[in-house]
Amino acid sequence: MELWYTEKQTEDFGITAKISETLYSEQTEFQQLDIIQTNQFGRMLVLDGCVMTTDLDEFVYHEMITHVALNTHPNPKKVLVVGGGDGGAIREIVKHASVEKAVLAEIDGGVIEHSKTYFPQIACELTGNPRVDVQVIDGIKHIHDHKGEYDVIMVDSTDPVGPAVGLFEKGFYQGIYDALKPDGILVAQTESPWFHKELISRVFKDLKSIFPITRLYTVSIPTYPSGLWSFTIASKKHDPLEVDASKIKDLDTKYYSADIHHSVFKLPKFVADLTRE
Amino acid sequence: MELWYTEKQTEDFGITAKISETLYSEQTEFQQLDIIQTNQFGRMLVLDGCVMTTDLDEFVYHEMITHVALNTHPNPKKVLVVGGGDGGAIREIVKHASVEKAVLAEIDGGVIEHSKTYFPQIACELTGNPRVDVQVIDGIKHIHDHKGEYDVIMVDSTDPVGPAVGLFEKGFYQGIYDALKPDGILVAQTESPWFHKELISRVFKDLKSIFPITRLYTVSIPTYPSGLWSFTIASKKHDPLEVDASKIKDLDTKYYSADIHHSVFKLPKFVADLTRE
Numbered sequence: 001m002e003l004w005y006t007e008k009q010t011e012d013f014g015i016t017a018k019i020s021e022t023l024y025s026e027q028t029e030f031q032q033l034d035i036i037q038t039n040q041f042g043r044m045l046v047l048d049g050c051v052m053t054t055d056l057d058e059f060v061y062h063e064m065i066t067h068v069a070l071n072t073h074p075n076p077k078k079v080l081v082v083g084g085g086d087g088g089a090i091r092e093i094v095k096h097a098s099v100e101k102a103v104l105a106e107i108d109g110g111v112i113e114h115s116k117t118y119f120p121q122i123a124c125e126l127t128g129n130p131r132v133d134v135q136v137i138d139g140i141k142h143i144h145d146h147k148g149e150y151d152v153i154m155v156d157s158t159d160p161v162g163p164a165v166g167l168f169e170k171g172f173y174q175g176i177y178d179a180l181k182p183d184g185i186l187v188a189q190t191e192s193p194w195f196h197k198e199l200i201s202r203v204f205k206d207l208k209s210i211f212p213i214t215r216l217y218t219v220s221i222p223t224y225p226s227g228l229w230s231f232t233i234a235s236k237k238h239d240p241l242e243v244d245a246s247k248i249k250d251l252d253t254k255y256y257s258a259d260i261h262h263s264v265f266k267l268p269k270f271v272a273d274l275t276r277e
Numbered sequence: 278m279e280l281w282y283t284e285k286q287t288e289d290f291g292i293t294a295k296i297s298e299t300l301y302s303e304q305t306e307f308q309q310l311d312i313i314q315t316n317q318f319g320r321m322l323v324l325d326g327c328v329m330t331t332d333l334d335e336f337v338y339h340e341m342i343t344h345v346a347l348n349t350h351p352n353p354k355k356v357l358v359v360g361g362g363d364g365g366a367i368r369e370i371v372k373h374a375s376v377e378k379a380v381l382a383e384i385d386g387g388v389i390e391h392s393k394t395y396f397p398q399i400a401c402e403l404t405g406n407p408r409v410d411v412q413v414i415d416g417i418k419h420i421h422d423h424k425g426e427y428d429v430i431m432v433d434s435t436d437p438v439g440p441a442v443g444l445f446e447k448g449f450y451q452g453i454y455d456a457l458k459p460d461g462i463l464v465a466q467t468e469s470p471w472f473h474k475e476l477i478s479r480v481f482k483d484l485k486s487i488f489p490i491t492r493l494y495t496v497s498i499p500t501y502p503s504g505l506w507s508f509t510i511a512s513k514k515h516d517p518l519e520v521d522a523s524k525i526k527d528l529d530t531k532y533y534s535a536d537i538h539h540s541v542f543k544l545p546k547f548v549a550d551l552t553r554e
Binding site for chain 2: 060219226228
């Protein structure tokens with residue numbers, strides 16, 4: 001018997017991956033959580049029927065949601081991840097020696113717990129690191145209670161359905177603005193330039209109305225819809241494009257580099273157009 | 278009844294797209310040719326069970342196999358496309374005013390014929406343009422008979438199975454070297470950096486042993502395996518990295534731009550590594 005995990009990424013398109021085993025399944029308080037063993041990508045974390053991360057390609061998302069902003073800020077000390085319960089963003093953040101405190105605000109404790117069990121190489125910094133503060137809490141509440149505290153805030157959310165809907169709203173971005181210090185930086189995952197054009201344009205416009213500097217960048221993630229994924233960075237003072245590439249330190253990465261820091265902002269024309277509408 | 282086209286892109290991974298209609302199917306002399314109408318991507322050309330091109334994303338492949346090399350060469354007059362029977366590369370080539378003759382050497386006349394019928398916006402320059410010379414011929418034979426004639430040669434092949442196997446061999450690249458003028462440029466599609474690492478490394482090494490300048494670049498194509506696709510450019514004299522971006526003319530493109538010309542060569546670390554092995 002052959003088992004295949006098939007995910008409808010849109011109404012009309014999907015991916016399918018051969019699996020050897022379902023390792024864990026649970027309806028948590030917030031979402032359906034499944035962990036499967038695939039041949040192509042190793043273990044795969046699936047939330048509400050969408051691939052969140054896999055052994056093979058997790059490094060792209062986790063390096064690229066973190067290092068661009070952390071190398072744009074001249075001295076990031078206090079960093080918040082909203083969502084990101086698998087711990088991959090935290091693992092990358094603590095590679096930066098300047099960071100004194102990396103806070104994880106994940107609404108679903110089940111994601112944290114099962115990532116520790118099934119993705120130990122991703123969740124490795126969620127236990128035993130005194131610089132890491134793991135909180136099972138609604139990120140919206142957390143930012144409301146911590147005004148002016150953070151140097152960098154990362155929105156490492158699921159797709160804008162279910163528990164993450166509020167994490168794509170303008171009011172939430174204003175709350176993040178308020179939770180940042182006067183030279184703070186926000187970065188958020190903002191879906192696929194092929195399949196979610198309206199969302200990208202809307203989020204970009206919303207952030208541009210709040211922050212003085214707003215930039216879109218893209219990366220390759222084969223298990224995400226279309227394989228091309230976007231992040232939006234919004235900053236009160238520091239511009240990612242003005243970073244001196246020669247000063248970016250090597251961080252033991254597989255995707256991010258000083259070259260990549262700048263080149264990811266050079267968008268294909270049809271993607272650049274999304275920031276102009 | 279719902280019909281879905283499912284393509285195993287590797288042994289363990291695939292894509293699936295909802296279709297409304299199969300428009301044409303034929304076993305040609307060389308390969309199985311199918312044209313289907315999908316909801317997500319519009320019409321899709323499938324050869325031997327692999328997506329070749331779709332209405333939605335064809336512009337990426339066709340702009341990016343052509344404009345990088347054509348803007349690297351200071352005055353491309355005679356250009357050859359090996360394969361590429363859908364005509365998309367030819368459509369982009371004739372946007373360059375310097376080009377006096379664009380030759381298509383496609384082994385399978387069926388691809389040309391049915392592209393004209395079902396993809397008129399892609400095949401639009403295959404009829405009636407005196408600068409275009411369409412030949413139904415084996416590209417390997419064509420380059421053997423035309424030594425020292427071309428400014429730019431593009432290998433717009435299918436995957437390295439079936440009729441295209443010979444188009445990934447070192448002897449073929451040597452043949453292209455011989456068919457190029459003393460400052461000629463080759464560009465070839467070279468598969469996915471996620472799924473075909475060995476092929477990319479091997480082709481890069483082969484080309485580097487023949488040409489003084491060899492470069493790898495990548496683009497986003499959602500219907501190709503992993504969504505990330507590579508091209509390898511090999512040049513006798515002109516370096517794509519030394520092109521003055523301010524001199525690149527606007528060519529009515531949707532992906533390529535002067536910015537993109539340079540940024541596509543800035544590779545993620547795991548991809549750059551493929552050129553160093």
